[in-house]
Amino acid sequence: MEYAKRCKNLEEIFDFWSHIKKIREKLPCQIDGIVVSVNSNDLFVRLGFVGKAPRGAIAFKFPAEQATSMVEGIKVQVGRTGVLTPVANIRPVNIGGTIVSHATLHNEDEIRKKDIRIGDTVIVQRAGDVIPEVVEVLKRLRPKKTKEFNMPRKCPVCESDVVREKGEVGHYCQNKKCFAVEKEKIIHFVSKKAFNVDGLGEKIVGQLIDGGLISGAVDIFLLTKDDLEPLERFAEKSASNLIEAVNNSKIISLPRFLFSLGIRHIGEQTVYDIAQIFQKNNVIKKPSDLLKAADGMAIDDWLFIRDIGPISAKSIASWFADENNRNFLNRLTESGIIIESPKASAVKIKKLLGKTFVLTGELSSFTREEAQDFIRSLGGNVSSSVSEKTDYVVTGENPGIKYEKARKIGVKIIDEKEFRKLVKFKAQK
Ligand SMILES: [Zn+2]
Incomplete structure (x- = not known):
């Protein structure tokens, strides 16, 4: 396998780590390191665990990529649940090949803790996460007369009151119809795990709102081809494609x-x-x-x-x-x-009701998401870690540490074929 290697000594491990670090930008997903594991299953089990961590494997992470920049401003974004997230506008800086000009400040507590102010020179980090963040302020470089940042009392979008509820770190806009809130809601509404409307991404939603065609999620179902065609980026074909996708999404679980x-x-x-x-x-x-x-x-x-x-x-x-x-x-x-x-599958629903599954390795006839959907639609539960409460561990190609843990604590392990039988899934072709 291209991204795995059997190493004979530490030197080879370091070489492999450097190799992966070099090619990580070209990988199909973001990674923050490699896992080094002993290659004998018996030995792995014999080595045992320290708390949750197995002794037979260790994460060997890449250093987080950092750079120094300056906070030029702090703006506040409004998310789907109405939560306000402060974001620093920073002087554009190259971090690991990407130009970064924004960094999340998470919430007010985070800003207080790190004492981040406009004008500060800061260390910005891009780790495994896609959103860069401010790690630290270089206080010696702080200009005179800077002020502490306070969350706005009014929503930056709709000017309604902003409230920090007891026990929450976030501030929330109290206006349930807040424009930004509504927009984020619509984006969530049509997203992959919800209505899954093909071709209706964030940009198009923004365009439809700006064009006055929709102001809430229901409006999506009232759109016509004639509404869309005059819009930029909408030729006749793409307009009818979107209308078709909307219609196809109308039947939903x-x-x-x-x-x-x-x-x-x-x-x-x-x-x-x-x-x-x-x-x-x-x-x-x-x-x-x-x-x-x-x-x-x-x-x-x-x-x-x-x-x-x-x-x-x-x-x-x-x-x-x-x-x-x-x-x-x-x-x-x-x-x-x-x-x-759900009647069609009522019998099967009872079958997996209350059963907890853990998936490890790659399956050939499902994506990870499809397999999870299957289990849940049959009444089962999907967990990310193996414990005594796990009923089945489903292993695909190249199973990970979860497989070893399952063996160790004696959880039932099934392969893909058995899993297909269990959920009565017939592979196409
Ligand atoms: Zn608002």
Whole structure:
């Protein structure tokens, strides 16, 4: 294999590390180092673990790429949940072959802790993460008369009040219709794990909003070819392609639909559990059917769902109580959204209900995401780490450390063929 090597001594490991470090920019994904592992499974198991870390393998990371620059300004961006994120505009600087002119400051606590001010000379880092960040301020170089940064009290987009809620690090815009909030919501709504509308990315969403064609997610389903054609970048063909993609997305599974709503604290795993509870007690064929399903849930009922704690229970309950959201669901129903019935796979659902899977290695007939979708759609749960609670570890080509851990603690290990049988998946062709 191109990106793995059997090394005989430390020197060879260092050479391989340098080689990968040199070619890392050309790899299809971002990496922050290599893993050095003993190549005997028996030895690996015998070496055991220190806490969670196996003694038989170690991460050998590349140094984070850093550069010095100056903070020219701090602006505040508004995200999908209405959270305000401060971002430093820095003097453009080359870090590892990329020109960086922005660095995230995460939140107010982070800025206080690092004491970052406009005019400061700072060390900026680009690590495995794509978003560069400010690591440290070089205080000796600080100009006179700098001021501490404060989060704005009003939303930079819509000027509504900004509130930092108890127990949260983030500040939130209180206007539920805030333009930026709405835009981020739409982008999330059509994204891959939600409505998955082909060809409707961030840029096009921005263009449609700027063109006054949409102001909320429902408007997407009301677009016509004639609306789109006059827009820049939209020839007749691409306009009809987008309309077709929108129409194709109108039939959606309940978990995906729940995820598309972007309810704060409700993640992509939890939506499957909520969907099961909803569908067990209700017939859900259209978005507005969720209202009745949710109204039948007391706070305690939410808490009963796996991975839902008091904060997420409150979040989801108040989402469904909000008049704007209730209208939103009704309008989605009017625009023809259909929620798929899970009946066809009801028998299988019981089969994997409550089972926890861990995936390791590459599968040949699924992408990682597809395999996860499969498991979740059959009632199973996907976890990223192996523990006593794991029911199955599915191994593909080149399985990683999870495989060894599973062997060690005696979790059932199945290969791809067995997995396909389990989920009754027939490979195409
Ligand atoms: Zn706002």
